[in-house]
Amino acid sequence: MIALAPREFHLFQAAQREFLYLVPSAAIFALDEPTSAVLRAVTEQKRPEAAVIAALAGRFDPAIVRDAIADLLEARAIGYEHEPEASFPRVLPMMPVVDRAGPSRTGVIPLTTMVMNVTNQCNLACTYCYEYGEDKIVDTENGKKPKFMAEQTARDSVEFLLRESGSVAHLTFFGGETLLNFPVLQSTVAYGRRRAAELGKSIDFSLTTNATLLRPDIIEFLVENDVGVTISIDGPRDMQDKFRVFHNGAGSYDVVAPKIKELLKRHRTKPIAARVTLTSGTLDITRIYRHLTEEIGFVEVGFAPVTTSPGQAYAIGEHGFDSMLGQFRVLAQEWLEHTIANRHHGFSNVTESLEEIHKGVSKAYPCGAGLGLLGVSTDGDVALCHRFAGSDAHKLGTVRDGVDPEAQIAFLEKNHIADKTDCSKCWARPLCSGGCYHEAHVRYGTTTHPNLHYCEWIRGWTDTCLRVYGELSERNPGFLARFDRDEAKAEAVV
Ligand code: SF4
Ligand code: SF4
Numbered sequence: 433m434i435a436l437a438p439r440e441f442h443l444f445q446a447a448q449r450e451f452l453y454l455v456p457s458a459a460i461f462a463l464d465e466p467t468s469a470v471l472r473a474v475t476e477q478k479r480p481e482a483a484v485i486a487a488l489a490g491r492f493d494p495a496i497v498r499d500a501i502a503d504l505l506e507a508r509a510i511g512y513e514h515e516p517e518a519s520f521p522r523v524l525p526m527m528p529v530v531d532r533a534g535p536s537r538t539g540v541i542p543l544t545t546m547v548m549n550v551t552n553q554c555n556l557a558c559t560y561c562y563e564y565g566e567d568k569i570v571d572t573e574n575g576k577k578p579k580f581m582a583e584q585t586a587r588d589s590v591e592f593l594l595r596e597s598g599s600v601a602h603l604t605f606f607g608g609e610t611l612l613n614f615p616v617l618q619s620t621v622a623y624g625r626r627r628a629a630e631l632g633k634s635i636d637f638s639l640t641t642n643a644t645l646l647r648p649d650i651i652e653f654l655v656e657n658d659v660g661v662t663i664s665i666d667g668p669r670d671m672q673d674k675f676r677v678f679h680n681g682a683g684s685y686d687v688v689a690p691k692i693k694e695l696l697k698r699h700r701t702k703p704i705a706a707r708v709t710l711t712s713g714t715l716d717i718t719r720i721y722r723h724l725t726e727e728i729g730f731v732e733v734g735f736a737p738v739t740t741s742p743g744q745a746y747a748i749g750e751h752g753f754d755s756m757l758g759q760f761r762v763l764a765q766e767w768l769e770h771t772i773a774n775r776h777h778g779f780s781n782v783t784e785s786l787e788e789i790h791k792g793v794s795k796a797y798p799c800g801a802g803l804g805l806l807g808v809s810t811d812g813d814v815a816l817c818h819r820f821a822g823s824d825a826h827k828l829g830t831v832r833d834g835v836d837p838e839a840q841i842a843f844l845e846k847n848h849i850a851d852k853t854d855c856s857k858c859w860a861r862p863l864c865s866g867g868c869y870h871e872a873h874v875r876y877g878t879t880t881h882p883n884l885h886y887c888e889w890i891r892g893w894t895d896t897c898l899r900v901y902g903e904l905s906e907r908n909p910g911f912l913a914r915f916d917r918d919e920a921k922a923e924a925v926v
Pocket of ligand 1: 882
Protein backbone atom coordinates (compact mmCIF):
# COMPACT_ATOMS: atom_id res chain seq x y z
CA MET A 433 0.00 0.00 0.00
CA ILE A 434 1.22 3.43 -0.84
CA ALA A 435 2.26 5.56 2.08
CA LEU A 436 1.04 9.07 2.71
CA ALA A 437 3.80 11.61 3.21
CA PRO A 438 3.84 15.21 4.44
CA ARG A 439 4.36 17.99 1.91
CA GLU A 440 5.72 21.45 2.57
CA PHE A 441 3.94 23.40 5.31
CA HIS A 442 4.49 25.32 8.50
CA LEU A 443 2.26 24.56 11.49
CA PHE A 444 1.44 27.31 13.92
CA GLN A 445 -0.84 27.84 16.88
CA ALA A 446 -3.17 30.77 17.41
CA ALA A 447 -6.44 31.36 19.24
CA GLN A 448 -6.15 27.92 20.90
CA ARG A 449 -6.14 26.06 17.64
CA GLU A 450 -3.76 24.84 15.01
CA PHE A 451 -3.22 26.41 11.60
CA LEU A 452 -1.39 25.28 8.53
CA TYR A 453 0.60 27.58 6.26
CA LEU A 454 1.07 25.82 2.97
CA VAL A 455 4.21 26.24 0.90
CA PRO A 456 4.43 27.34 -1.85
CA SER A 457 0.73 28.14 -2.38
CA ALA A 458 0.78 30.38 0.74
CA ALA A 459 -2.75 29.30 1.67
CA ILE A 460 -3.73 29.10 5.35
CA PHE A 461 -6.07 26.52 6.87
CA ALA A 462 -7.47 26.29 10.34
CA LEU A 463 -7.26 22.63 11.33
CA ASP A 464 -9.93 20.80 13.23
CA GLU A 465 -9.04 17.97 15.58
CA PRO A 466 -9.18 15.10 13.08
CA THR A 467 -7.14 16.88 10.36
CA SER A 468 -4.62 17.94 12.97
CA ALA A 469 -4.33 14.34 14.22
CA VAL A 470 -3.94 12.96 10.69
CA LEU A 471 -1.26 15.48 9.86
CA ARG A 472 0.67 14.60 13.00
CA ALA A 473 0.37 10.88 12.31
CA VAL A 474 1.70 11.29 8.75
CA THR A 475 4.45 13.66 9.87
CA GLU A 476 5.63 11.30 12.63
CA GLN A 477 5.83 8.44 10.18
CA LYS A 478 4.91 8.02 6.51
CA ARG A 479 2.16 5.43 6.40
CA PRO A 480 -0.71 4.22 4.21
CA GLU A 481 -4.25 5.44 4.70
CA ALA A 482 -5.32 2.22 6.46
CA ALA A 483 -2.49 2.57 8.97
CA VAL A 484 -3.47 6.18 9.70
CA ILE A 485 -7.06 5.09 10.28
CA ALA A 486 -5.88 2.29 12.56
CA ALA A 487 -3.58 4.61 14.51
CA LEU A 488 -6.42 7.04 15.18
CA ALA A 489 -9.14 4.43 15.69
CA GLY A 490 -9.43 5.12 19.42
CA ARG A 491 -10.16 8.81 18.80
CA PHE A 492 -12.07 9.16 15.55
CA ASP A 493 -14.51 7.29 13.42
CA PRO A 494 -12.83 5.86 10.25
CA ALA A 495 -15.14 7.92 8.01
CA ILE A 496 -14.01 11.13 9.73
CA VAL A 497 -10.34 10.19 9.31
CA ARG A 498 -10.93 9.39 5.62
CA ASP A 499 -12.51 12.81 5.13
CA ALA A 500 -9.61 14.49 6.90
CA ILE A 501 -7.13 12.65 4.68
CA ALA A 502 -9.07 13.71 1.59
CA ASP A 503 -9.07 17.35 2.74
CA LEU A 504 -5.34 17.32 3.40
CA LEU A 505 -4.64 15.65 0.05
CA GLU A 506 -6.71 18.25 -1.74
CA ALA A 507 -4.88 21.06 0.05
CA ARG A 508 -1.56 19.35 -0.82
CA ALA A 509 -0.54 19.32 2.81
CA ILE A 510 0.09 15.61 2.33
CA GLY A 511 0.58 13.48 -0.76
CA TYR A 512 1.37 9.93 -1.83
CA GLU A 513 4.98 9.06 -1.26
CA HIS A 514 5.64 7.82 -4.79
CA GLU A 515 4.17 10.90 -6.44
CA PRO A 516 6.52 13.77 -7.05
CA GLU A 517 5.76 16.93 -5.12
CA ALA A 518 3.94 19.49 -7.21
CA SER A 519 6.53 21.36 -9.15
CA PHE A 520 6.03 25.03 -9.66
CA PRO A 521 7.17 26.07 -13.10
CA ARG A 522 9.76 28.76 -13.51
CA VAL A 523 7.45 31.15 -15.32
CA LEU A 524 8.59 34.69 -15.82
CA PRO A 525 5.91 37.19 -14.81
CA MET A 526 6.12 39.14 -18.04
CA MET A 527 6.50 38.33 -21.67
CA PRO A 528 7.35 40.70 -24.46
CA VAL A 529 4.23 41.57 -26.40
CA VAL A 530 4.41 42.54 -30.03
CA ASP A 531 1.81 44.94 -31.33
CA ARG A 532 1.64 47.24 -34.32
CA ALA A 533 3.95 49.70 -32.63
CA GLY A 534 6.60 47.01 -32.38
CA PRO A 535 7.84 45.06 -29.39
CA SER A 536 6.75 46.44 -26.06
CA ARG A 537 8.26 45.66 -22.69
CA THR A 538 4.90 45.24 -21.02
CA GLY A 539 3.37 41.82 -20.83
CA VAL A 540 1.20 41.06 -17.87
CA ILE A 541 2.90 43.29 -15.29
CA PRO A 542 2.48 47.02 -15.80
CA LEU A 543 4.62 49.52 -13.98
CA THR A 544 2.85 50.66 -10.82
CA THR A 545 5.49 52.63 -8.92
CA MET A 546 8.27 54.77 -10.29
CA VAL A 547 10.81 56.09 -7.80
CA MET A 548 12.47 59.21 -9.09
CA ASN A 549 15.81 60.22 -7.60
CA VAL A 550 15.48 63.96 -8.06
CA THR A 551 18.93 64.43 -6.56
CA ASN A 552 21.77 62.23 -5.39
CA GLN A 553 23.01 64.90 -2.98
CA CYS A 554 22.26 65.11 0.72
CA ASN A 555 22.64 67.74 3.41
CA LEU A 556 23.07 65.05 6.05
CA ALA A 557 25.97 62.63 6.29
CA CYS A 558 24.38 59.65 8.05
CA THR A 559 27.15 57.25 8.95
CA TYR A 560 25.31 54.18 7.65
CA CYS A 561 23.98 55.70 4.41
CA TYR A 562 24.08 53.24 1.52
CA GLU A 563 24.51 56.09 -0.97
CA TYR A 564 27.57 57.67 0.61
CA GLY A 565 29.12 55.07 2.89
CA GLU A 566 31.65 52.40 2.03
CA ASP A 567 28.91 50.16 0.66
CA LYS A 568 27.75 52.58 -2.01
CA ILE A 569 26.99 51.26 -5.47
CA VAL A 570 27.09 54.54 -7.37
CA ASP A 571 29.70 57.25 -6.94
CA THR A 572 27.38 60.15 -6.14
CA GLU A 573 30.21 62.51 -5.29
CA ASN A 574 32.61 62.15 -8.21
CA GLY A 575 30.59 60.09 -10.69
CA LYS A 576 29.30 61.28 -14.05
CA LYS A 577 25.64 61.52 -13.04
CA PRO A 578 24.19 65.02 -12.61
CA LYS A 579 23.72 65.94 -8.98
CA PHE A 580 20.17 67.18 -9.62
CA MET A 581 17.51 65.97 -12.01
CA ALA A 582 16.59 68.55 -14.67
CA GLU A 583 12.99 69.52 -15.23
CA GLN A 584 12.94 67.99 -18.71
CA THR A 585 14.21 64.65 -17.39
CA ALA A 586 11.49 64.74 -14.76
CA ARG A 587 8.86 65.33 -17.46
CA ASP A 588 10.28 62.51 -19.56
CA SER A 589 10.07 60.30 -16.48
CA VAL A 590 6.40 61.16 -16.00
CA GLU A 591 5.72 60.31 -19.65
CA PHE A 592 7.53 57.01 -19.17
CA LEU A 593 5.49 56.19 -16.06
CA LEU A 594 2.18 57.03 -17.73
CA ARG A 595 3.14 55.04 -20.83
CA GLU A 596 4.11 51.96 -18.88
CA SER A 597 1.45 52.00 -16.14
CA GLY A 598 -2.10 50.75 -16.06
CA SER A 599 -4.93 53.02 -14.96
CA VAL A 600 -3.25 53.87 -11.64
CA ALA A 601 0.31 55.20 -11.34
CA HIS A 602 2.35 56.01 -8.23
CA LEU A 603 5.24 58.44 -8.39
CA THR A 604 7.62 58.59 -5.45
CA PHE A 605 10.25 61.31 -5.14
CA PHE A 606 13.48 60.22 -3.58
CA GLY A 607 17.10 61.34 -3.09
CA GLY A 608 19.74 61.99 -1.67
CA GLU A 609 17.63 64.46 0.21
CA THR A 610 14.57 64.85 -1.95
CA LEU A 611 13.71 68.39 -0.86
CA LEU A 612 17.05 69.72 -2.11
CA ASN A 613 15.36 69.67 -5.51
CA PHE A 614 11.98 71.00 -4.42
CA PRO A 615 11.48 73.18 -7.54
CA VAL A 616 11.58 70.14 -9.84
CA LEU A 617 9.40 68.15 -7.46
CA GLN A 618 6.85 70.97 -7.47
CA SER A 619 6.69 71.34 -11.25
CA THR A 620 6.61 67.56 -11.73
CA VAL A 621 3.53 67.17 -9.55
CA ALA A 622 1.70 69.79 -11.64
CA TYR A 623 2.88 68.24 -14.90
CA GLY A 624 2.06 64.70 -13.77
CA ARG A 625 -1.46 65.65 -12.73
CA ARG A 626 -2.16 67.43 -16.01
CA ARG A 627 -0.80 64.61 -18.19
CA ALA A 628 -2.55 61.89 -16.20
CA ALA A 629 -5.87 63.73 -16.57
CA GLU A 630 -5.31 64.09 -20.32
CA LEU A 631 -4.65 60.38 -20.60
CA GLY A 632 -7.56 59.39 -18.35
CA LYS A 633 -5.30 57.85 -15.73
CA SER A 634 -4.97 58.39 -12.04
CA ILE A 635 -1.65 59.37 -10.47
CA ASP A 636 -0.60 59.90 -6.88
CA PHE A 637 2.56 61.23 -5.31
CA SER A 638 4.69 60.54 -2.30
CA LEU A 639 8.19 61.34 -1.12
CA THR A 640 10.79 60.30 1.40
CA THR A 641 12.69 63.03 3.26
CA ASN A 642 15.01 63.51 6.23
CA ALA A 643 12.77 66.46 7.28
CA THR A 644 15.62 68.95 7.71
CA LEU A 645 14.35 71.17 4.87
CA LEU A 646 10.64 71.19 5.67
CA ARG A 647 9.37 74.75 5.90
CA PRO A 648 5.87 76.24 5.96
CA ASP A 649 5.53 76.76 2.19
CA ILE A 650 6.74 73.22 1.44
CA ILE A 651 4.37 71.77 4.02
CA GLU A 652 1.56 73.80 2.46
CA PHE A 653 2.42 72.41 -0.97
CA LEU A 654 2.45 68.81 0.33
CA VAL A 655 -0.92 69.31 2.02
CA GLU A 656 -2.55 70.99 -0.97
CA ASN A 657 -1.31 68.35 -3.36
CA ASP A 658 -2.04 65.42 -1.08
CA VAL A 659 1.55 64.17 -1.33
CA GLY A 660 2.24 61.18 0.95
CA VAL A 661 5.30 61.61 3.16
CA THR A 662 7.71 59.13 4.73
CA ILE A 663 10.22 60.60 7.17
CA SER A 664 13.53 58.88 7.81
CA ILE A 665 14.15 59.26 11.53
CA ASP A 666 15.79 56.99 14.08
CA GLY A 667 14.06 57.91 17.34
CA PRO A 668 14.75 60.08 20.38
CA ARG A 669 17.61 62.60 20.35
CA ASP A 670 20.37 60.24 21.54
CA MET A 671 19.51 57.65 18.86
CA GLN A 672 18.87 60.09 16.03
CA ASP A 673 22.10 61.96 16.70
CA LYS A 674 24.22 58.84 16.82
CA PHE A 675 24.18 58.40 13.03
CA ARG A 676 21.89 61.00 11.46
CA VAL A 677 24.31 63.92 11.51
CA PHE A 678 25.12 66.96 9.37
CA HIS A 679 28.41 67.12 7.48
CA ASN A 680 30.00 68.98 10.41
CA GLY A 681 29.04 66.09 12.71
CA ALA A 682 26.22 67.92 14.48
CA GLY A 683 23.13 65.86 15.28
CA SER A 684 19.90 66.57 13.42
CA TYR A 685 17.26 65.82 16.08
CA ASP A 686 16.76 69.40 17.25
CA VAL A 687 16.39 70.56 13.65
CA VAL A 688 13.90 67.94 12.51
CA ALA A 689 11.67 67.38 15.56
CA PRO A 690 9.81 70.75 15.44
CA LYS A 691 9.48 70.59 11.64
CA ILE A 692 7.98 67.11 11.77
CA LYS A 693 5.54 68.16 14.48
CA GLU A 694 4.43 71.06 12.28
CA LEU A 695 3.98 68.73 9.29
CA LEU A 696 1.97 66.26 11.35
CA LYS A 697 -0.25 69.07 12.62
CA ARG A 698 -0.97 70.37 9.11
CA HIS A 699 -0.96 67.27 6.91
CA ARG A 700 -3.97 65.21 7.94
CA THR A 701 -5.18 63.64 4.68
CA LYS A 702 -2.58 60.87 4.51
CA PRO A 703 -0.81 59.10 7.35
CA ILE A 704 2.75 60.44 7.63
CA ALA A 705 5.01 57.47 8.23
CA ALA A 706 8.26 57.30 10.16
CA ARG A 707 10.87 54.95 8.80
CA VAL A 708 13.52 53.86 11.27
CA THR A 709 16.86 52.31 10.34
CA LEU A 710 17.94 49.90 13.06
CA THR A 711 21.63 49.42 13.81
CA SER A 712 23.54 47.52 16.48
CA GLY A 713 23.77 50.80 18.42
CA THR A 714 20.10 51.77 18.22
CA LEU A 715 18.11 48.65 18.97
CA ASP A 716 15.80 49.89 21.70
CA ILE A 717 12.76 49.42 19.50
CA THR A 718 10.08 49.91 22.12
CA ARG A 719 11.58 53.21 23.27
CA ILE A 720 11.90 54.40 19.66
CA TYR A 721 8.30 53.43 18.92
CA ARG A 722 6.96 55.17 22.05
CA HIS A 723 8.93 58.32 21.33
CA LEU A 724 7.90 58.57 17.70
CA THR A 725 4.21 57.92 18.34
CA GLU A 726 3.61 59.50 21.73
CA GLU A 727 6.05 62.40 21.75
CA ILE A 728 6.38 63.27 18.07
CA GLY A 729 2.90 62.18 16.95
CA PHE A 730 3.47 59.71 14.08
CA VAL A 731 0.58 57.34 13.40
CA GLU A 732 2.71 54.83 11.47
CA VAL A 733 6.23 53.66 12.32
CA GLY A 734 8.13 51.07 10.29
CA PHE A 735 11.51 49.57 11.16
CA ALA A 736 14.18 48.01 8.96
CA PRO A 737 17.63 46.73 9.83
CA VAL A 738 20.47 48.71 8.28
CA THR A 739 21.83 47.46 4.97
CA THR A 740 25.55 47.01 5.33
CA SER A 741 28.45 44.66 4.88
CA PRO A 742 29.07 42.63 8.05
CA GLY A 743 32.36 44.34 8.96
CA GLN A 744 30.77 47.65 9.96
CA ALA A 745 30.51 48.38 13.69
CA TYR A 746 26.84 49.32 13.30
CA ALA A 747 25.92 46.08 11.46
CA ILE A 748 23.39 44.00 13.40
CA GLY A 749 24.87 40.66 14.47
CA GLU A 750 23.20 37.45 15.52
CA HIS A 751 22.41 38.64 19.07
CA GLY A 752 21.10 41.89 17.67
CA PHE A 753 18.68 40.02 15.42
CA ASP A 754 17.49 37.97 18.43
CA SER A 755 16.90 41.11 20.44
CA MET A 756 15.15 42.73 17.48
CA LEU A 757 12.85 39.75 17.07
CA GLY A 758 12.00 39.68 20.79
CA GLN A 759 11.06 43.37 20.75
CA PHE A 760 9.14 43.05 17.48
CA ARG A 761 7.13 40.26 19.11
CA VAL A 762 6.25 42.42 22.09
CA LEU A 763 5.10 45.25 19.82
CA ALA A 764 3.23 42.79 17.59
CA GLN A 765 1.32 41.52 20.63
CA GLU A 766 0.43 45.09 21.51
CA TRP A 767 -0.65 45.67 17.90
CA LEU A 768 -2.86 42.59 18.11
CA GLU A 769 -4.55 43.69 21.34
CA HIS A 770 -5.28 47.12 19.88
CA THR A 771 -6.58 45.68 16.63
CA ILE A 772 -8.87 43.17 18.32
CA ALA A 773 -10.39 46.12 20.15
CA ASN A 774 -10.64 48.06 16.86
CA ARG A 775 -8.07 50.61 18.02
CA HIS A 776 -5.31 51.82 15.75
CA HIS A 777 -1.71 50.76 16.40
CA GLY A 778 1.07 52.22 14.29
CA PHE A 779 3.57 49.35 14.11
CA SER A 780 3.39 49.15 10.34
CA ASN A 781 5.70 46.13 9.93
CA VAL A 782 2.82 43.95 11.17
CA THR A 783 0.18 45.58 8.98
CA GLU A 784 2.33 45.14 5.86
CA SER A 785 3.10 41.48 6.56
CA LEU A 786 -0.52 40.70 7.38
CA GLU A 787 -1.68 42.20 4.12
CA GLU A 788 0.68 39.91 2.19
CA ILE A 789 -0.41 36.89 4.23
CA HIS A 790 -4.07 37.70 3.74
CA LYS A 791 -3.65 38.10 -0.01
CA GLY A 792 -1.87 34.74 -0.22
CA VAL A 793 1.24 36.31 -1.69
CA SER A 794 3.70 33.69 -2.92
CA LYS A 795 6.64 35.43 -4.43
CA ALA A 796 8.91 34.37 -7.23
CA TYR A 797 10.82 37.61 -6.53
CA PRO A 798 11.37 39.30 -3.19
CA CYS A 799 9.90 42.66 -4.15
CA GLY A 800 8.60 44.59 -7.12
CA ALA A 801 12.04 45.86 -8.17
CA GLY A 802 12.56 45.38 -11.91
CA LEU A 803 8.87 44.52 -12.30
CA GLY A 804 6.10 46.81 -11.07
CA LEU A 805 8.64 49.10 -9.43
CA LEU A 806 11.51 50.87 -11.16
CA GLY A 807 14.00 53.50 -10.07
CA VAL A 808 15.07 56.48 -12.18
CA SER A 809 18.41 58.24 -11.73
CA THR A 810 19.05 61.96 -12.08
CA ASP A 811 19.92 61.59 -15.78
CA GLY A 812 16.87 59.45 -16.61
CA ASP A 813 18.45 56.00 -16.55
CA VAL A 814 16.02 53.32 -15.39
CA ALA A 815 17.22 50.71 -12.90
CA LEU A 816 15.80 47.96 -10.69
CA CYS A 817 14.84 50.33 -7.90
CA HIS A 818 15.90 53.63 -6.35
CA ARG A 819 18.81 51.98 -4.53
CA PHE A 820 20.33 50.89 -7.83
CA ALA A 821 19.39 54.04 -9.75
CA GLY A 822 22.49 55.29 -11.55
CA SER A 823 24.29 51.94 -11.49
CA ASP A 824 25.27 50.93 -15.02
CA ALA A 825 25.43 47.29 -13.97
CA HIS A 826 21.77 47.36 -12.94
CA LYS A 827 20.43 49.57 -15.71
CA LEU A 828 17.29 48.37 -17.50
CA GLY A 829 16.82 51.27 -19.91
CA THR A 830 16.11 54.98 -19.98
CA VAL A 831 12.96 57.01 -19.54
CA ARG A 832 13.26 58.23 -23.12
CA ASP A 833 13.81 54.87 -24.82
CA GLY A 834 11.87 52.74 -22.33
CA VAL A 835 12.93 49.51 -20.69
CA ASP A 836 15.14 47.19 -22.67
CA PRO A 837 13.11 43.94 -22.70
CA GLU A 838 16.23 41.81 -23.07
CA ALA A 839 17.88 43.36 -20.03
CA GLN A 840 14.69 42.97 -18.04
CA ILE A 841 14.16 39.34 -19.02
CA ALA A 842 17.82 38.56 -18.28
CA PHE A 843 17.39 40.07 -14.81
CA LEU A 844 14.16 38.15 -14.15
CA GLU A 845 15.68 34.90 -15.34
CA LYS A 846 18.74 35.28 -13.15
CA ASN A 847 16.91 36.25 -9.99
CA HIS A 848 14.01 33.79 -9.90
CA ILE A 849 13.43 31.98 -6.59
CA ALA A 850 13.72 28.64 -8.43
CA ASP A 851 17.46 29.29 -8.74
CA LYS A 852 18.00 30.11 -5.05
CA THR A 853 18.71 26.56 -3.98
CA ASP A 854 19.21 27.54 -0.32
CA CYS A 855 15.61 28.74 -0.27
CA SER A 856 14.08 25.69 -1.95
CA LYS A 857 13.31 23.92 1.35
CA CYS A 858 12.49 27.00 3.38
CA TRP A 859 8.87 27.37 4.50
CA ALA A 860 9.18 31.17 4.60
CA ARG A 861 10.02 31.53 0.92
CA PRO A 862 6.53 32.55 -0.29
CA LEU A 863 6.98 35.81 1.61
CA CYS A 864 10.76 36.22 1.68
CA SER A 865 11.88 34.85 -1.66
CA GLY A 866 15.52 35.44 -0.77
CA GLY A 867 15.18 39.03 0.48
CA CYS A 868 16.19 42.47 -0.80
CA TYR A 869 18.47 42.59 -3.86
CA HIS A 870 20.31 45.58 -2.52
CA GLU A 871 21.06 43.86 0.78
CA ALA A 872 22.28 40.82 -1.18
CA HIS A 873 24.43 42.99 -3.42
CA VAL A 874 26.07 44.64 -0.41
CA ARG A 875 26.54 41.38 1.52
CA TYR A 876 27.40 38.96 -1.25
CA GLY A 877 28.24 41.12 -4.25
CA THR A 878 25.27 39.96 -6.33
CA THR A 879 21.50 40.38 -6.39
CA THR A 880 21.06 36.67 -7.08
CA HIS A 881 22.30 35.51 -3.68
CA PRO A 882 19.71 34.85 -0.96
CA ASN A 883 20.21 36.87 2.23
CA LEU A 884 21.16 33.88 4.33
CA HIS A 885 22.51 36.02 7.18
CA TYR A 886 18.98 36.85 8.34
CA CYS A 887 17.01 33.66 7.70
CA GLU A 888 16.39 32.96 11.39
CA TRP A 889 15.08 36.46 11.87
CA ILE A 890 12.85 36.23 8.77
CA ARG A 891 11.41 32.86 9.77
CA GLY A 892 10.86 34.02 13.38
CA TRP A 893 9.11 37.18 12.27
CA THR A 894 7.01 35.39 9.64
CA ASP A 895 5.89 32.87 12.26
CA THR A 896 4.90 35.73 14.58
CA CYS A 897 2.87 37.41 11.85
CA LEU A 898 1.14 34.13 10.99
CA ARG A 899 0.12 33.75 14.64
CA VAL A 900 -1.17 37.30 14.72
CA TYR A 901 -3.08 36.54 11.52
CA GLY A 902 -4.57 33.35 13.02
CA GLU A 903 -5.67 35.23 16.16
CA LEU A 904 -7.26 38.00 14.13
CA SER A 905 -9.02 35.60 11.80
CA GLU A 906 -10.84 34.27 14.88
CA ARG A 907 -11.21 37.43 16.92
CA ASN A 908 -11.62 40.29 14.46
CA PRO A 909 -11.99 38.96 10.90
CA GLY A 910 -13.54 42.27 9.88
CA PHE A 911 -10.11 43.89 10.17
CA LEU A 912 -8.62 41.44 7.66
CA ALA A 913 -11.49 41.99 5.25
CA ARG A 914 -10.31 45.55 4.74
CA PHE A 915 -7.29 44.19 2.84
CA ASP A 916 -9.73 42.87 0.23
CA ARG A 917 -11.05 46.36 -0.28
CA ASP A 918 -7.73 48.20 -0.41
CA GLU A 919 -6.79 49.27 -3.88
CA ALA A 920 -3.36 48.64 -5.33
CA LYS A 921 -0.94 50.71 -3.31
CA ALA A 922 2.48 52.11 -3.90
CA GLU A 923 5.24 49.98 -2.50
CA ALA A 924 6.99 51.34 0.57
CA VAL A 925 10.16 53.01 -0.57
CA VAL A 926 13.08 53.46 1.79
S1 SF4 B 1 16.67 33.90 2.36
FE1 SF4 B 1 16.48 32.47 4.07
S2 SF4 B 1 14.48 32.93 5.01
FE2 SF4 B 1 14.49 33.83 2.96
S3 SF4 B 1 13.54 32.24 1.65
FE3 SF4 B 1 15.77 31.99 1.54
S4 SF4 B 1 16.25 30.45 3.10
FE4 SF4 B 1 14.18 31.26 3.55
S1 SF4 C 1 13.49 45.48 -1.17
FE1 SF4 C 1 15.56 46.05 -1.84
S2 SF4 C 1 15.62 45.60 -4.01
FE2 SF4 C 1 13.48 45.64 -3.40
S3 SF4 C 1 12.81 47.74 -3.81
FE3 SF4 C 1 13.48 47.68 -1.67
S4 SF4 C 1 15.64 48.30 -1.73
FE4 SF4 C 1 15.06 47.74 -3.82
